[in-house]
Amino acid sequence: MSAPIRAMQLQKAAARLMPKQAHATNLLLRTNSSRHIVQKLGSFQLQQQLRLKSTFDPKSFEPGQQKSEDGEEKKIPKPSVGQIFSQAFKGAIQMLGGVFRSENLKKAWQTHPGEFSLAVIMLTGVAGVVGYTVYLYFNYFYAEQFTRYPDEVAFSLRKALYYGDYVKDPKLALKYYQRAIEQCFEHRLDFFSDEFVGVRVRLAQWLEETGAYDQSIHALEVILNDHKRWVDMMEQQIKEGKNPDQLLTATTATVIPAKDAEGQQSDKGTEAAAQATTTSTAAGTTTDAQNAPGTPSTTVDGTTAEGQPETPRETIWGKRNRIIRRSIGIAVKLGQLYSDEHVLKQDLAHERLTWAVETLLREMQRRSTEGTKPGEYDFLSDEEVGGVFEQLGQSFLAKDKAHLAVPLFFQALNLCKVPCHTATLMNNLATAFAQHPITGDNIPQDLIKFTNKSSPEWWAATKATYLEFAKNWANNAVGLASGTKGEDVRTPECDQACAVALCNLGEIASLSGNPEEARKRFNQCIAMSNKLDFPEGVKQAKAGLKELTAGEKK
Numbered sequence: 001m002s003a004p005i006r007a008m009q010l011q012k013a014a015a016r017l018m019p020k021q022a023h024a025t026n027l028l029l030r031t032n033s034s035r036h037i038v039q040k041l042g043s044f045q046l047q048q049q050l051r052l053k054s055t056f057d058p059k060s061f062e063p064g065q066q067k068s069e070d071g072e073e074k075k076i077p078k079p080s081v082g083q084i085f086s087q088a089f090k091g092a093i094q095m096l097g098g099v100f101r102s103e104n105l106k107k108a109w110q111t112h113p114g115e116f117s118l119a120v121i122m123l124t125g126v127a128g129v130v131g132y133t134v135y136l137y138f139n140y141f142y143a144e145q146f147t148r149y150p151d152e153v154a155f156s157l158r159k160a161l162y163y164g165d166y167v168k169d170p171k172l173a174l175k176y177y178q179r180a181i182e183q184c185f186e187h188r189l190d191f192f193s194d195e196f197v198g199v200r201v202r203l204a205q206w207l208e209e210t211g212a213y214d215q216s217i218h219a220l221e222v223i224l225n226d227h228k229r230w231v232d233m234m235e236q237q238i239k240e241g242k243n244p245d246q247l248l249t250a251t252t253a254t255v256i257p258a259k260d261a262e263g264q265q266s267d268k269g270t271e272a273a274a275q276a277t278t279t280s281t282a283a284g285t286t287t288d289a290q291n292a293p294g295t296p297s298t299t300v301d302g303t304t305a306e307g308q309p310e311t312p313r314e315t316i317w318g319k320r321n322r323i324i325r326r327s328i329g330i331a332v333k334l335g336q337l338y339s340d341e342h343v344l345k346q347d348l349a350h351e352r353l354t355w356a357v358e359t360l361l362r363e364m365q366r367r368s369t370e371g372t373k374p375g376e377y378d379f380l381s382d383e384e385v386g387g388v389f390e391q392l393g394q395s396f397l398a399k400d401k402a403h404l405a406v407p408l409f410f411q412a413l414n415l416c417k418v419p420c421h422t423a424t425l426m427n428n429l430a431t432a433f434a435q436h437p438i439t440g441d442n443i444p445q446d447l448i449k450f451t452n453k454s455s456p457e458w459w460a461a462t463k464a465t466y467l468e469f470a471k472n473w474a475n476n477a478v479g480l481a482s483g484t485k486g487e488d489v490r491t492p493e494c495d496q497a498c499a500v501a502l503c504n505l506g507e508i509a510s511l512s513g514n515p516e517e518a519r520k521r522f523n524q525c526i527a528m529s530n531k532l533d534f535p536e537g538v539k540q541a542k543a544g545l546k547e548l549t550a551g552e553k554k
Contacts, residue, residue, distance in 0.1 A: 148195055149184075149195060150183070150187045152183050152186075152187070153180050153183045153184055153187065153189075153199075156176045156177075156179045156180035156183055157176070157180050157199065159172070159176040160173050160176035160177045160179075160180060160206075161173075163176065164177075164206050164210075170210060173206065177199070177202075177203045177206070180199050181199055181200065181203075184196045184199060191226075192226075192227070192230060192319070192322075192323055194322075197223060197326065200219065200223055201220070201223065201330075203219055204216045204219035204220045204223075207219060208337065211342075213337060213340060213342050213343050214343075216337060217334060217337050217338065217343070220330050220333060220334050220337070221334065223330055224327055224330045224331060224334065227323050227324075227326065227327040227330070228327065230323060231320060231323060231324060231327070234316065234320055244316050314375055315373075315374050315375025315376075316375070317373035317374060317375045317376045318375035318376055318377065321376050321377060321379065324359065324363060324379075325379065325380060327359065328356045328359055328360055328380070328388065331352045331353065331355055331356035331359075332352075332353065332356050332387070332388055332391050334348075334349070334352040335349040335350070335352045335353035335356070335391055335392075335395060336349070336391070337349075338352065339394075339395065339398060346395070346398055346399060349395055349398075350392075350395045350396075350398075350399060353388075353391050353392040353395050354392065354395075356388050356391075356392070357388055357389065357392050360380065360385060360388055363379060364379070367379065382415040382416075382417065383415065383416065383417065383418070385415055386411065386412035386413075386414075386415035386416050387412070389408045389409075389411045389412040389415075390408070390409065390412040390425065390428070392408050393405040393406075393408035393409045393412065393428065393432070394428070396408065397428075397431065397432060397435065400435070400437075402431075402432040402433070402435040402436045402437065403432075403436055403437055405428075405432045406429065406432045406433065406436070409425055409428045409429045409432060410429070412425055413425045413426070413429070419480060419484045419489060419490075419494070420481065420484060420489075420490065420491045420493040420494040420497060421493060422480060423477045423480045423481040423484075423493075423494060423497035423498070423501070424477075424493060424496075424497045424500075426473045426474070426476050426477035426480065426497075426501075427473070427474065427477045427497055427500050427501050427504055429470075429473040430470040430471070430473040430474040430477065430501070430504045430508070431470070431504060432470075433466045433467070433469040433470035433473065434466070434467060434470040434504070434507060434508055434511065436466040438462045438463050438466070464512075467508055467511055467512050470504070470508050471505065471508050471512075474501045474504040474505045474508060475501075475505070477497055477498070477500075477501040477504075478498055478501045478502065478505075480497075481494040481495070481497040481498035481501065482494075482498055492532075495528075495532050495534075496532065496534055496537070498528065499525050499528045499529045499532060499534055499537040500525075500537060500540075502521050502522075502524045502525040502528065502541075503521070503522065503525040503537060503540050503541050503544060505517075505521040506518045506519070506520075506521030506522040506525060506541065506544050507544055509521060510544065510547070510548055510551075515548055515551075518544070518548055519545065519548060522541045522542075522544045522545045522548070523541075523545075525537055525538075525540070525541040526538050526541045526542065529541065
């Protein structure tokens with residue numbers, strides 16, 4: 001055996017006998033080698049820094065610029081806001097992905113089960129609230145009521161509703177309502193379309209909600225006068241033998257005077273809102289080309305506001321029908337505003353309601369004699385007609401003319417098909433009969449027949465008769481309201497009608513000279529009203545008890 005081979009075998013044997021020492025020796029050798037490499041790298045980096053120090057140009061590293069190899073400057077595009085948010089969102093998603101890994105969740109559940117369960121519940125609740133909020137946002141602000149408008153008008157309307165109904169900033173709300181009206185003119189929407197008038201009516205409604213009753217009334221009065229003027233022009237052209245179809249394409253300047261005397265308002269913010277409906281009228285040169293109800297408004301170029309092909313346009317008689325329907329509704333609303341406790345102008349309220357009923361009866365008479373014209377559709381439903389009669393009846397009661405309210409309430413009662421509201425109308429009849437005058441020429445002659453109408457017996461019999469009628473109608477209201485069953489039929493109005501009927505019975509008993517019965521009915525009304533959380537019933541019943549007590553002391 002040669003010496004080199006033997007030397008190698010001895011080295012292997014020694015390595016097996018002393019493995020730890022050999023391993024330490026290897027580590028020492030590797031460490032020394034690594035130090036040598038690091039020293040070389042450090043020397044190389046220092047040389048590179050010294051080399052760059054002499055050739056560094058600060059301008060070459062300015063934001064947005066970078067020099068290429070050939071020396072030409074290249075502009076580095078700055079990231080947009082969307083890109084910044086996109087990168088941030090991606091980073092957040094990656095972080096959340098790391099947090100919600102299965103192994104991390106499992107470890108959190110094992111270490112802190114209580115806190116983990118609470119966190120899951122809270123996250124689920126927050127996610128539900130956020131999802132529901134998003135649903136409400138898109139369901140309301142992107143509903144059909146907005147998509148029927150051009151995009152600019154819809155945007156202004158959303159802003160107006162946001163600042164008016166949620167943020168409660170009247171100045172910004174008014175600004176966007178005015179802008180929406182101006183944009184309706186710019187997009188040449190039909191001045192009498194449901195969309196255009198809807199913006200103006202919504203402005204009046206918002207003014208009422210903010211307590212600006214006078215400005216709300218003014219805004220509605222301007223709309224009503226515009227509608228009246230159009231109908232008068234149309235009927236005048238028919239009388240003169242002219243073709244009224246030209247009013248379908250007439251500009252608003254033709255229908256509306258350039259300056260409306262009712263448009264003079266003060267510089268107050270809320271009053272300017274009402275003025276917007278008038279000043280915008282003077283600024284417009286739109287055309288009155290309207291589609292059938294419920295379809296988008298058309299423009300003069302034969303397309304809809306959304307750019308869709310135009311559907312068949314309504315006839316002049318169809319448009320007249322729609323304008324008269326809306327005019328009656330606005331007149332009824334004006335009657336309610338004028339009679340409001342914040343305004344209390346009963347004469348003006350009565351005047352608007354009287355006009356509404358007269359216009360309604362005149363149109364129904366025309367249809368019955370002349371028949372429906374081409375393009376005319378249903379006028380008003382029975383419930384709507386009854387509602388107009390009821391409002392005028394209430395106005396007669398407020399003017400202490402109960403004998404004129406009775407026939408109106410009877411007409412409304414015959415047209416009503418809702419049981420709970422029928423009970424309300426019965427209460428109105430009870431009140432009207434209880435307040436029915438027993439003097440004058442308006443006493444029904446067929447109720448009581450006495451030869452001597454100046455005798456005390458005649459007066460007593462007449463009063464007793466009216467009170468008996470009132471008692472019967474109040475009892476009918478109690479029976480109908482308490483007997484109406486079914487979730488789809490019975491409404492809170494039934495309960496309130498029953499409480500009001502009890503109060504009416506108390507007042508009738510008091511007028512009939514039966515204080516014990518009156519006190520019993522008043523107390524029943526108070527108990528029921530408290531149970532229903534009906535403060536108006538409690539107020540009326542307590543007032544009746546107070547009068548009853550005062551009368552007994554006398």
